[in-house]
Each structure stands twice: as C-alpha cells, then as structure tokens.
Amino acid sequence: MLERANPVSESRVGEGGWRVVVGTRLSRIAAIVAAFVVVGLVVLPAFASRALIQDLIFVFTMLALAQLWNVLAGWGGLITVGQQAFVGLGGYVLFAATVLAGLDPLLAIPLAGLFAGLVAALIGPLLFRLEGPYFAIGSWVVAEVCRLLCAQFKPLGGGTGTSLPNVVTANMWGLKPVQDLLAVRAPVARDVIVYWLTLVVVVATIAAIYAFARSRLGLALAATRDSMAASRSIGIRAHRIRYGLWIVCGVATGIVGAIVYLQKARISPDAAFSVTDWTAYVLFIAVIGGVRTIEGPVVGVLLLWALQHYLAQFGSLYLLLLGLIAIVMMLFLPKGLWGTFAERADIHLMPLRRRLRRS
Amino acid sequence: MQPALLELKGVSKSFGALVVADNIDLRLEAGEALGIIGPNGAGKSTLFNLVAGLLRPASGTILLDGHDVTATPAEARCRAGIGRSFQVPQPFGSLTVFENTAAAALFGAGKSPAEVADFCADILELTGLIGKADRLAGGLPLLDRKRLELARALATGPRLLLLDEIAGGLTDAECQTLIATIREIRRRGVAVIWIEHVVHALLAVVDRLIALDFGRVVAEGAPDQVMNSEIVRTIYMGVPA
Numbered sequence: 287m288l289e290r291a292n293p294v295s296e297s298r299v300g301e302g303g304w305r306v307v308v309g310t311r312l313s314r315i316a317a318i319v320a321a322f323v324v325v326g327l328v329v330l331p332a333f334a335s336r337a338l339i340q341d342l343i344f345v346f347t348m349l350a351l352a353q354l355w356n357v358l359a360g361w362g363g364l365i366t367v368g369q370q371a372f373v374g375l376g377g378y379v380l381f382a383a384t385v386l387a388g389l390d391p392l393l394a395i396p397l398a399g400l401f402a403g404l405v406a407a408l409i410g411p412l413l414f415r416l417e418g419p420y421f422a423i424g425s426w427v428v429a430e431v432c433r434l435l436c437a438q439f440k441p442l443g444g445g446t447g448t449s450l451p452n453v454v455t456a457n458m459w460g461l462k463p464v465q466d467l468l469a470v471r472a473p474v475a476r477d478v479i480v481y482w483l484t485l486v487v488v489v490a491t492i493a494a495i496y497a498f499a500r501s502r503l504g505l506a507l508a509a510t511r512d513s514m515a516a517s518r519s520i521g522i523r524a525h526r527i528r529y530g531l532w533i534v535c536g537v538a539t540g541i542v543g544a545i546v547y548l549q550k551a552r553i554s555p556d557a558a559f560s561v562t563d564w565t566a567y568v569l570f571i572a573v574i575g576g577v578r579t580i581e582g583p584v585v586g587v588l589l590l591w592a593l594q595h596y597l598a599q600f601g602s603l604y605l606l607l608l609g610l611i612a613i614v615m616m617l618f619l620p621k622g623l624w625g626t627f628a629e630r631a632d633i634h635l636m637p638l639r640r641r642l643r644r645s
Numbered sequence: 646m647q648p649a650l651l652e653l654k655g656v657s658k659s660f661g662a663l664v665v666a667d668n669i670d671l672r673l674e675a676g677e678a679l680g681i682i683g684p685n686g687a688g689k690s691t692l693f694n695l696v697a698g699l700l701r702p703a704s705g706t707i708l709l710d711g712h713d714v715t716a717t718p719a720e721a722r723c724r725a726g727i728g729r730s731f732q733v734p735q736p737f738g739s740l741t742v743f744e745n746t747a748a749a750a751l752f753g754a755g756k757s758p759a760e761v762a763d764f765c766a767d768i769l770e771l772t773g774l775i776g777k778a779d780r781l782a783g784g785l786p787l788l789d790r791k792r793l794e795l796a797r798a799l800a801t802g803p804r805l806l807l808l809d810e811i812a813g814g815l816t817d818a819e820c821q822t823l824i825a826t827i828r829e830i831r832r833r834g835v836a837v838i839w840i841e842h843v844v845h846a847l848l849a850v851v852d853r854l855i856a857l858d859f860g861r862v863v864a865e866g867a868p869d870q871v872m873n874s875e876i877v878r879t880i881y882m883g884v885p886a
C-alpha cells in the first residue's frame with residue numbers, strides 16, 4: 287500500500303532465541319478448510335438453484351462491505367456512516383460507462399473502483415479534519431451530496447433513475463462461454479458471472495484484510511486508533527496510513543457497488559445512496575458478528591441472511607427487530623457473537639495476536 | 646563548536662493567556678542526563694510536547710544535531726532519535742505489551758521484522774515486563790503501564806529519551822530498580838531528560854538539573870547547586886527569598 291507490507295510473521299528466530307508466533311494449529315486447519323469451502327463455492331453454480339445463487343450474491347456483497355467497514359471503523363477508528371457514497375458512485379459509474387460510453391460491464395467495474403477511490407482521495411483531507419462523531423456526520427453528509435448530484439444527472443434519469451438496457455448485459459464478455467458451459471439461459475448466466483465476481487471480490491477482500499492486519503501496517507493502524515499521540519510519538523505516520531486505508535477502502539467499496547448494480551440492473555439515487563441498505567445493514571453485520579475480528583462479519587452476514595429469509599415478509603417489523611437485536615447486542619455483548627465466543631473459548635480461526643516465544 | 650544533540654533557542658508557547666513556555670534556552674550534549682523539576686502546571690510536560698513535536702512553539706527554534714526541526718512532525722522527530730514517555734500513560738490498549746514495543750521498534754527504530762523479537766525481548770527484560778509480554782496493554786495496572794511507557798520509548802531506539810514522572814508511586818525497592826535501569830540506558834549512550842518529583846531518584850542519575858516555574862527556567866546547574874538555590878527552596882518549601 288504505502289510502505290512495504292512486511293509481515294511480522296511466524297517463526298523468525300533471532301540470535302537471542304526469541305521469535306514471534308501468530309498462527310496456530312487451528313488456524314492452519316481453518317485455512318485449509320476455508321480453501322475447500324472456496325473451491326466448493328466456485329463450482330456451486332453447476333448444482334445450485336438460481337435463487338440460491340442470487341441469495342449468495344447478496345451475502346457476498348454485504349460481507350465484503352462489512353469487512354471493509356470493519357477495517358475502517360474497527361481497526362482504524364474511522365467510524366463512517368457514509369460508505370453508501372462509494373457504493374452509489376460505483377453503481378453510477380457502471381451505468382455511465384456502460385449505457386453512455388458503451389463499455390463492457392467487466393471493464394466498467396474497475397473503472398468504478400478507480401473513480402470511487404479518486405473521490406475518496408479528494409474528500410479525505412476535508413473529512414479527516416473532523417474527529418469522532420463529527421467525522422461520522424461528515425461522511426454521511428458527503429454521501430447525501432453525492433446522492434443530490436447524481437439526482438441532477440439527467441442522462442441517467444435524474445431523480446427517478448434508469449434501467450440497464452438489455453443490450454448491455456446481452457453482449458457482456460463471458461456470457462456466451464458461461465451459457466455454453468452450464469447450458470443455461472442468458473439471464474441465469476449473467477447471475478452466475480455476477481456471482482463469481484462477488485466471490486472473487488469477497489475472498490480477495492478478506493485475504494487482503496487478513497494479510498494487512500498481520501502486517502506491520504496493520505499493527506500501526508491499530509496503534510493509531512488506540513492513541514493517535516502515542517502512535518505518532520513512536521514514529522508512525524498516522525495520518526498517511528489512515529488516508530491510504532481510506533482510499534483503498536473507497537476503491538473496494540466502489541467495485542462492490544458497481545457489481546451490486548450490475549446485478550440489480552436498475553439504479554436510482556435514493557436506492558444507490560441508501561443509508562439503510564449500505565450502512566445500517568453493514569453495521570448490523572459487523573456489530574452482531576464482532577468488530578475487529580475477520581470471522582465476526584461472516585457470522586453476522588449469515589445471521590442477517592437467515593433473519594431476512596424468515597422475517598422479511600413482516601416488512602417494517604423486520605427492520606424494527608433488526609434494530610432491537612443490534613441494541614441488545616451492543617448493550618450485553620459489545621464484542622459480538624463471534625467476538626465473545628472467541629474470547630471465552632480462546633478460539634481464533636484467523637488469529638492476529640503476535641505472541642513472543644522463546645525457542 | 647560541535648552541534649549539541651538538542652538545542653532550544655528562545656522557545657515560547659502559550660495556551661490562551663497562560664504562558665507555559667517562556668523564552669526557554671536549553672542545550673543538551675549527546676549522552677548527557679538532565680533533570681527537570683518544578684511545581685505542577687509549571688510547563689514541564691508541555692516542554693516535552695514541544696521537543697517531541699506534538700506541539701509547535703509560537704516562537705523560537707528547536708535544533709536536533711544542529712538541524713532545525715521546529716516544523717518537523719512528531720513521527721519524523723521520533724525516527725530522528727527522540728523517544729518519549731507520557732506522564733499519563735497512553736498504551737495501545739488493544740495490543741499486547743510485546744506488540745506495543747514491536748510497533749515502536751518497527752516504525753521508530755526502523756527494525757526489520759526479523760530483528761523485532763530479540764530487540765523487544767531485551768527491552769522487556771530490562772524494564773521488567775518480559776513475563777507480561779502477551780498480556781493486553783489495556784488491562785495492565787498503573788505501575789506496569791508506566792513501565793510500558795519506558796519500554797515503548799526505548800523500543801524506538803532513541804538517542805534522546807524523554808521521561809515524564811515515571812517514578813511516582815514506586816516502592817523504594819522498585820525505585821532502586823528504576824534507577825539502575827536508567828543508568829543502564831545511559832551506559833548504552835542514550836541521552837536522558839527526566840521530569841521527576843521524586844528528587845532523590847533524579848539526583849541519583851542526572852548530571853545537571855533545571856527548575857521550571859511559570860514556563861521559565863528559574864534555576865540551572867549542578868544538581869545540588871540547583872536544589873540549594875534560594876528560588877527552588879522558595880518554590881518547594883514556600884520560604885520567602
């Protein structure tokens with residue numbers, strides 16, 4: 287990222303016979319199991335129903351967003367409630383690039399990430415003047431401004447939004463091969479492509495965050511959150527690390543937004559910049575599962591999925607219930623379901639602690 | 646003249662109407678140990694914040710090895726060799742004791758990940774924290790937090806170490822251990838500026854003493870000379886000059 291991400295990693299034995307240990311037997315087993323799960327998920331479209339694939343697209347995108355929020359807020363102390371700015375911008379860039387400029391969606395996705403990153407880089411210096419709750423409010427205001435600007439953008443339907451014309455996805459790269467491979471109709475093949483894209487994004491996000499959290503930069507980020515003054519006094523370029531992280535998370539969130547709206551095939555400012563969809567749910571996932579753990583949001587997203595599956599029919603009652611669960615959790619289990627369990631049982635599938643051991 | 650390790654020239658700082666550093670001149674040679682005494686609110690900790698770069702002086706210059714660092718941010722001053730402890734401990738509470746020092750070693754001292762384990766273990770042994778290396782810093786009692794302040798500052802590999810009231814609340818035996826530790830640090834060639842109310846500990850270590858009051862250096866010189874000066878006696882005992 288900014289500096290070499292040099293992991294302070296396992297089994298480096300020095301002259302004095304001390305070494306740093308991070309991994310455990312359990313974590314190595316967990317990594318192998320996770321690899322099998324990922325392989326299973328890759329081949330899943332060959333067997334699974336279209337409904338399940340669509341559900342999993344939702345699960346993966348929400349999980350990626352929750353992990354990104356977790357690294358910003360949990361590790362970095364940048365408590366933002368404005369990530370919908372980057373989701374929405376990602377979606378709008380996808381629509382602009384495909385509908386107006388005629389680009390292939392698969393090309394438009396990285397472009398959306400770059401644009402979101404650019405916006406993050408530009409507003410970062412402004413937002414970072416604000417601290418704590420003011421930063422949170424500021425991030426929300428930025429998202430609202432983005433929504434209002436997009437609502438002024440007539441070529442994409444202004445305030446009412448627009449749909450993705452069929453031609454855009456009909457000629458999408460990879461559609462034909464996937465149709466042939468799985469012997470399915472074009473709409474199903476499109477879902478499968480989006481499914482694979484979200485799978486790549488969520489696995490890459492989790493792997494990158496895990497590597498980052500274990501690197502020297504991850505250590506520095508945690509230090510800046512605990513004490514800004516002390517972190518600077520031990521030589522950490524606190525502002526640079528936070529700014530870099532903010533931009534990278536902006537890029538990733540923009541990419542997720544683009545993929546989400548490729549799937550939805552319809553965009554409007556109110557939906558794309560919705561604080562409920564892209565921040566409230568995301569916070570719910572991270573808080574329920576456990577902030578500052580990587581396993582936590584995985585637990586959280588599965589719970590949200592289950593709740594939605596069984597309770598979504600109750601409409602606004604469902605939202606009320608989610609809010610209630612979140613409040614009860616924050617009061618009684620502030621470390622979340624996974625966080626609490628991991629601490630009590632001392633079980634860490636993706637451990638982050640660097641332990642000092644004598645060889 | 647060889648440039649001093651640290652030199653302050655006419656450094657001033659106010660918080661609103663409150664003058665906390667009033668035209669301070671100060672010179673410290675490499676490896677030297679300077680003690681600072683003065684009543685609460687005299688501006689001692691503020692002086693450290695000015696030297697370490699968390700505060701900018703309103704006027705005056707700060708030189709490190711003869712280079713002007715007045716506008717240099719705290720993180721760069723640390724890498725240039727200034728390590729500091731905080732009077733009110735500021736541990737990285739969600740990290741372990743070892744991780745606190747590891748961050749300092751990686752970023753302050755520029756150690757490579759391969760060197761960190763031995764380097765930090767040595768410092769944790771020196772400061773009596775080795776048995777608690779894997780504990781979360783946020784859960785430490787106050788005395789251990791103070792030890793961690795010292796350990797973390799040392800792990801930045803300083804040439805100049807700023808210690809802010811680290812002896813308060815220690816038993817006699819603990820105080821003797823601390824004195825021995827700071828002597829050992831000095832033996833390794835590190836210059837020390839130590840703010841301390843526990844005067845006997847200070848006198849056991851420093852070469853020179855200054856007394857601060859209302860942001861001004863009111864006495865300076867050999868430790869016993871400063872301790873016996875009229876102005877210091879007035880401040881400490883309330884005896885009119």
Ligand SMILES: Nc1ncnc2c1ncn2[C@@H]1O[C@H](COP(=O)(O)OP(=O)(O)O)[C@@H](O)[C@H]1O
Pocket residue numbers: 660663665683684685686687688689690691692
């Ligand atoms: N950031 C600040 N803003 C306003 N006043 C401050 C600040 N820091 C310290 N002070 C005030 O400056 C004076 C000197 O403080 P300090 O340097 O901590 O004194 P000492 O360490 O000698 O006890 C005190 O009156 C303190 O209240």
Ligand SMILES: [Mg+2]
Pocket residue numbers: 689690691732809
């Ligand atoms: Mg003080």
